[in-house]
Amino acid sequence: MMAKKKLNVRSNGWACHSEGVLKASIAPPAVGLPPRIAFNNRHTAKISTGLEIEVPEGYRLCIGIIQSLAVKGMILANAPGGFTKGPVEAVLLNAGREIVEVADGDPIVNFWLEEIVPFTWDCTASKF
Numbered sequence: 001m002m003a004k005k006k007l008n009v010r011s012n013g014w015a016c017h018s019e020g021v022l023k024a025s026i027a028p029p030a031v032g033l034p035p036r037i038a039f040n041n042r043h044t045a046k047i048s049t050g051l052e053i054e055v056p057e058g059y060r061l062c063i064g065i066i067q068s069l070a071v072k073g074m075i076l077a078n079a080p081g082g083f084t085k086g087p088v089e090a091v092l093l094n095a096g097r098e099i100v101e102v103a104d105g106d107p108i109v110n111f112w113l114e115e116i117v118p119f120t121w122d123c124t125a126s127k128f
Contacts, residue, residue, distance in 0.1 A: 020111055024048075024104055026102070035103065036101055037102050039074065042093070047102065048087060049108070053086070054085050055084045061083045061113055062080045062111065062112050063111050064109060064110050065092070069100070072094075072100045073095045074093070074094055075095050
């Protein structure tokens with residue numbers, strides 16, 4: 001049986017969805033305005049998930065765009081995002097033709113824990 005690893009997490013209370021999805025944590029731009037971002041074509045923005053982590057040595061937390069945003073043309077510019085310590089943020093880019101809105105609390109990325117496997121790289125010339 002594999003030993004369990006401890007993942008230290010701090011969140012804003014609702015950042016983490018039970019199915020391995022992180023939600024957007026967007027502050028309102030001004031009093032009375034809704035907390036959301038409208039992505040025009042080629043618009044990029046870094047969005048916080050409200051989650052801060054500290055992953056055990058030898059592992060990283062990875063993120064990938066959720067399917068409902070991907071079908072609208074949204075991509076994760078820092079994909080696959082890999083984090084070991086600190087805030088988990090997604091850099092989203094609208095590669096589609098339509099405006100896509102992301103509001104505070106919307107699911108934006110899936111996440112998973114991945115083991116980092118050490119290796120050496122041999123760059124000697126060889127013929128195939």
